Amino acid sequence: MAIHKEIFSDEALRHVREGSAKPPGQLSADEIPPMAASWANTEKMPVGGWKENRPRYLRGLSPCLAHCPVGNDVEGFVSTVREGDVESAARLLAAETPLPATCGRVCYHPCESGCNRVQLDGSVGIRAIERYLGDLPYFDSANIWSQARPATGKNIAIAGSGPGGLASAWALSLLGHKVEIFERKPEPGGLLLYGIPAYRLPKDILSKEIGRIKDMGVRINCGVNVGEAKELSKLLESYDSVFVATGAAKSRDINIKGDNNKAVYSAIEYLSEATSGNIPETGRECIIIGGGNSAVDAARSAKRSGANVTIVYRRTRAEMPAYETEIDDALKEGIQLEELAIPLELIVENGSLTGMKCLKTKLGEPDDSGRRSPIPVPGSDFVIPASSMINALGEIIDKEELTKNSDFQNALSELNHWGSSNIQGLFAGGDFVGGDRTVAHAIGGGKRAAMAIDRFLLGKSANPLESYIVGGGPASLAGYLKNGESDVLAEGIKTIQYKDLNPAYFPNVEREELAKVLDQKPDNSFREVESGYTPEEAKAEANRCFSCGRCTNCGLCQIFCPEGAAVHRDPQSKELMIFDSHCKGCGICVEECPRCALVMEPVNKESDVVKTETQ
């Protein structure tokens, strides 16, 4: 409906539209508009000089990046899936890892533990997104990678073809070095092949992953045991550098009566045989001793061979070092858990194992590991039936098997963060060096060592190795290849916490869980228990990512800036910029930013004179 003429006169309208030289006090009643309206927009008012603080676009670090032992640009590939560009997402992932389909299945995803979304409605399903990408045809060949530099002519020997050795070989190849791997087992893959059952990591998937690395020119010599056939010192003479990644392959002894029975296995031995297709005989009642991941892997494998399986653990389920979801799945498959029990002796009748005598325990004060220690309860012994026993008390590193040379043994015991030893050219990584024994940590260690070897071989680059560390955690190979030109490697970059975000912009969305075969019907086969995301599921899950600390060009800062003109993305360079002349420092953009990609900084009035001329 039109406005009554007497209320908004033509004179007043002209006054608002064209302005007037007259001071307001001299305007006639007709010329005064009914409301306070300026003649022009706020560009005429350079209020930049008011500010005490100014906003600045500053990349913060998504916690998933700092938590990923591999050094993957997690937020990068997840948000690229969200944007619908799966090929770029695959390339981002490939820039930091050679084994995405593997990690996408078996990694215990510290990234998800670090994910800020945990505090809203559950972490983003990062591992499943990685698996989704790793299974795409982009990873069908080594073409996903291109040589970072021409061949250097340097030769590197790697002992062990587990995740540490493979990652190191891959990174060194990208850097132009010639790599040769020595593997004592008949097939490459180390723990990935001989330790992780096929129902978690199908063999064809692993073989495709290793095949790509071979296609890059990495030679893998199987059946060659470094230490026996090739002494380390000799290797070091024939190669420019040697990387040791032979893992932790020796079982801890159990030392109880009867442990020499033929139906007693170590978890390493059992899993190795089982994954080779010769499942050792366990009889009807199989007992597993231990509470770690290899205990659960052995238990689930034995269950698949048809045995009734009981895990005997000296503390309770809550203290088990095995991963929660693995324990859940094991229990769903019908594996029994005997908590608070320690084995005393194995009962052998006529050479056959018939049972295991145990002692009950109760939990006492926390020990060095922070977990409550088991205290034996005298007189509480009891017998459980057993036709076989698998010792999964853990694995230890055997340096003596690798080398008899004490200088080398000592050197391999005193390694720095990059796997460098005090013997020129000798490096080590993976489970062999201790610390967290996971596939992801081994890949991270292999990458770090590759960067250290590269610097050792080619002399010092402009930047110290430490400058390629992301958020105090993993090292970035992509950053190393770009000589540190990566915004996640910026000095002093802040890891974004949940409290830094603006959760008002993130409604609750339920996490897309992977379908599990065993949810329908547990079976005794070694077929894969989980199925991957569909493209729609992957995108929906990626859509849950906050993109902590990274501007996604959502435009809220532009919407909320009261000066309208103050926050911009340069149309040509796409650079984010704030017009100093019109930003009055209110900080609303910083407050509203959903993902903390802006910070407020004090203006130094002495040296930092704010320009106030009109744009």
Next chain:
Amino acid sequence: MISEEHRIAITGNQAIAHAVRMARIHVVAAYPITPQTSVVEEIAEFCAAGKMDAKFIQTESEHSSMSACIGASMTGARAFTATSSQGLALMHEMLHWAVGARTPVILGEVNRALAAPWTILTDQSDSMAQRDTGWMQFYCANNQEVFDSTLLAFKVAEQVLLPAMVVLDAFVLSHSTEAVILPPQDLVDEYLPPRETPVKLDPDEPHAFGGMMFPDVFMEQRYKIEQSMDIAKEVILSEIEEWEKATGRQLKPLYPYRIDDAEVVVMCLGTAFGSVRYAVDKLRKEGIKAGGIRMWQYRPFPIKQLKELIPEGSQVGVIDRAVSFGISGPVGSEVKSVLSPESRNSVYGFIAGLGGREIQPESVESVFRAMLEGSADPVGINWVDVRK
């Protein structure tokens, strides 16, 4: 013309919602509060069902609701909100702003008493507390009037650039079902064409609004609001006529009842007028020349019509459902200022029906009798049905 098939049974709150839908509103921003909630629930359902093409914003407070409506209105959009009691009180700051910014927002106001103590029942203390903000106010007495008033409010507000409240009694109207005739959409479209705004928030012709005004021009701005109120009086009359032409139904600034020869008159706003008519009839049977007036248009105050209607020399009792503590009821003191002394009327202020207490025919009769017996206080507050 309108046929009987357009007659439906709806509550007062639904009547507002239907009027808002048919007004082709652009933005509705609201926060729920009893007894208003079903207004915006109905609108939200219309939006969800695609029966309205409007942006529905559920805000975090009534202050924000009104702020959002003002912002929307400044872009030239037609904006609506609804509230009650504490919600209206929380809006207070922005009610002033809506007037000063000259944004013709329409507000469905379901009269509910203000706390403390808590109550959800009706009186007019909430809307009377906003009488000085510059909003037009129309107090309804049935659901058809609620529907008609809402459409008329849009049309008047957009011409005079003043916001308007359509006011209805909690529960008595808001939650009671009556037959209401909804005209066809094309009739409404013809009556209420799209809003025209020569100056608005528009990136193509940028202006900043609501900036500082110094003493050399501020008072002129305030004068223009009052001038617009005066113009609104005439616009309301012509829009009443337009609406009557279109629908055959006539709204009136003041509704008289047996007033022509009345010697004693009772005035009130809203549904309590039913009791007034009942009491008038009873006293008339006794031979007492009683009459009544219901005020629909409270702001702008219909001075001229009131002076014309009130018989000279009659006694006038004004029932307020709100108190200006320490002096009187708000409507009573205003009627007093308008009528005395030239028309030789004696005006008495009565307070009744606070916090949902029923104003019964007997209550109104006692008001008449107090004036007839000369026991009513001509200056102070005359409390009705109160244990003292």
